[in-house]
Amino acid sequence: MRVAETTPAQPYDRAARDRLFAIIDERDAWERRITAAARAAYRAGYVDGRADERIAADRTWAAQPPVPLPAGPALADAEARRWHVCCRRCRLGGHRYGCEDCEDRTRETFGEPHRGDRPAGGRRAA
Numbered sequence: 862m863r864v865a866e867t868t869p870a871q872p873y874d875r876a877a878r879d880r881l882f883a884i885i886d887e888r889d890a891w892e893r894r895i896t897a898a899a900r901a902a903y904r905a906g907y908v909d910g911r912a913d914e915r916i917a918a919d920r921t922w923a924a925q926p927p928v929p930l931p932a933g934p935a936l937a938d939a940e941a942r943r944w945h946v947c948c949r950r951c952r953l954g955g956h957r958y959g960c961e962d963c964e965d966r967t968r969e970t971f972g973e974p975h976r977g978d979r980p981a982g983g984r985r986a987a
Protein backbone atom coordinates (compact mmCIF):
# COMPACT_ATOMS: atom_id res chain seq x y z
CA MET A 862 0.00 0.00 0.00
CA ARG A 863 1.29 3.36 -0.90
CA VAL A 864 1.28 6.18 1.66
CA ALA A 865 1.12 9.78 0.50
CA GLU A 866 4.22 11.70 1.53
CA THR A 867 2.36 14.92 2.15
CA THR A 868 -1.11 15.53 3.42
CA PRO A 869 -3.28 16.75 0.63
CA ALA A 870 -4.64 20.22 1.09
CA GLN A 871 -7.97 20.20 2.88
CA PRO A 872 -10.77 22.42 1.77
CA TYR A 873 -11.29 25.31 4.21
CA ASP A 874 -14.03 24.27 6.65
CA ARG A 875 -15.82 27.44 7.81
CA ALA A 876 -18.25 25.50 9.97
CA ALA A 877 -15.39 23.83 11.88
CA ARG A 878 -13.76 27.23 12.40
CA ASP A 879 -17.02 28.68 13.77
CA ARG A 880 -17.46 25.71 16.12
CA LEU A 881 -13.89 26.17 17.39
CA PHE A 882 -14.39 29.93 17.93
CA ALA A 883 -17.66 29.26 19.75
CA ILE A 884 -15.84 26.92 22.14
CA ILE A 885 -13.06 29.51 22.65
CA ASP A 886 -15.59 32.30 23.35
CA GLU A 887 -17.48 30.11 25.78
CA ARG A 888 -14.27 29.27 27.68
CA ASP A 889 -13.22 32.94 27.77
CA ALA A 890 -16.61 33.91 29.22
CA TRP A 891 -16.31 31.09 31.76
CA GLU A 892 -12.84 32.25 32.79
CA ARG A 893 -14.05 35.86 33.22
CA ARG A 894 -16.98 34.67 35.33
CA ILE A 895 -14.76 32.47 37.54
CA THR A 896 -12.17 35.24 37.98
CA ALA A 897 -14.85 37.78 38.96
CA ALA A 898 -16.37 35.29 41.44
CA ALA A 899 -12.94 34.56 42.94
CA ARG A 900 -12.19 38.27 43.34
CA ALA A 901 -15.58 38.89 44.98
CA ALA A 902 -15.04 35.96 47.35
CA TYR A 903 -11.54 37.16 48.21
CA ARG A 904 -12.82 40.69 48.88
CA ALA A 905 -15.67 39.42 51.06
CA GLY A 906 -13.30 37.18 53.01
CA TYR A 907 -10.85 40.03 53.44
CA VAL A 908 -13.55 42.40 54.70
CA ASP A 909 -14.93 39.76 57.08
CA GLY A 910 -11.44 38.94 58.30
CA ARG A 911 -10.66 42.59 58.94
CA ALA A 912 -13.98 43.01 60.78
CA ASP A 913 -13.19 39.99 62.97
CA GLU A 914 -9.74 41.40 63.62
CA ARG A 915 -11.23 44.75 64.67
CA ILE A 916 -13.79 43.10 66.94
CA ALA A 917 -11.05 41.01 68.58
CA ALA A 918 -8.89 44.11 69.04
CA ASP A 919 -11.82 45.99 70.59
CA ARG A 920 -12.46 43.11 72.99
CA THR A 921 -8.80 42.98 73.97
CA TRP A 922 -8.82 46.72 74.53
CA ALA A 923 -12.06 46.61 76.54
CA ALA A 924 -10.64 43.81 78.72
CA GLN A 925 -7.68 45.93 79.80
CA PRO A 926 -7.87 47.29 83.34
CA PRO A 927 -8.12 51.07 83.39
CA VAL A 928 -4.76 52.80 83.56
CA PRO A 929 -4.62 55.14 86.53
CA LEU A 930 -3.68 58.64 85.48
CA PRO A 931 -0.50 59.89 87.07
CA ALA A 932 -1.08 62.63 89.59
CA GLY A 933 0.28 65.77 87.97
CA PRO A 934 0.26 69.41 88.94
CA ALA A 935 -3.02 71.29 88.86
CA LEU A 936 -3.72 73.14 85.66
CA ALA A 937 -3.33 76.53 87.40
CA ASP A 938 0.10 75.49 88.72
CA ALA A 939 1.14 74.25 85.30
CA GLU A 940 0.00 77.54 83.72
CA ALA A 941 1.86 79.56 86.36
CA ARG A 942 5.01 77.50 85.77
CA ARG A 943 4.64 78.02 82.06
CA TRP A 944 4.92 81.81 82.37
CA HIS A 945 7.55 81.80 85.14
CA VAL A 946 10.75 83.62 84.26
CA CYS A 947 13.76 82.62 86.31
CA CYS A 948 16.51 85.02 87.23
CA ARG A 949 19.94 84.49 85.76
CA ARG A 950 21.21 82.56 88.77
CA CYS A 951 18.20 80.21 88.78
CA ARG A 952 18.43 79.80 85.01
CA LEU A 953 21.99 78.53 85.41
CA GLY A 954 21.52 76.41 88.51
CA GLY A 955 17.82 75.52 88.57
CA HIS A 956 14.95 77.38 90.20
CA ARG A 957 15.41 78.01 93.94
CA TYR A 958 12.15 77.91 95.85
CA GLY A 959 11.32 81.36 97.28
CA CYS A 960 13.78 83.21 95.04
CA GLU A 961 12.90 86.93 95.02
CA ASP A 962 14.49 87.69 91.65
CA CYS A 963 12.37 85.23 89.67
CA GLU A 964 9.13 86.57 88.25
CA ASP A 965 5.75 84.99 87.68
CA ARG A 966 4.47 86.58 84.52
CA THR A 967 1.45 86.37 82.29
CA ARG A 968 1.18 85.82 78.61
CA GLU A 969 1.11 89.62 78.12
CA THR A 970 4.18 90.42 80.23
CA PHE A 971 6.22 87.33 79.40
CA GLY A 972 8.34 88.99 76.71
CA GLU A 973 9.34 92.04 78.71
CA PRO A 974 12.99 92.41 79.73
CA HIS A 975 14.04 91.01 83.05
CA ARG A 976 15.44 93.17 85.85
CA GLY A 977 19.16 93.44 85.38
CA ASP A 978 19.05 92.45 81.72
CA ARG A 979 21.46 94.33 79.54
CA PRO A 980 19.40 96.55 77.23
CA ALA A 981 19.68 96.18 73.48
CA GLY A 982 22.75 98.03 72.19
CA GLY A 983 25.01 96.69 74.91
CA ARG A 984 24.87 99.62 77.37
CA ARG A 985 23.32 99.30 80.77
CA ALA A 986 20.67 101.91 81.43
CA ALA A 987 21.87 104.65 83.75
Ligand SMILES: [Zn+2]
Pocket residue numbers: 945946947948951956957960963964
Ligand atom coordinates in the same frame (compact mmCIF):
# COMPACT_ATOMS: atom_id res chain seq x y z
ZN1 LIG B 1 12.63 80.75 88.90
Ligand SMILES: [Zn+2]
Pocket residue numbers: 947948949950951952956957960961962963
Ligand atom coordinates in the same frame (compact mmCIF):
# COMPACT_ATOMS: atom_id res chain seq x y z
ZN1 LIG C 1 15.65 83.11 90.87
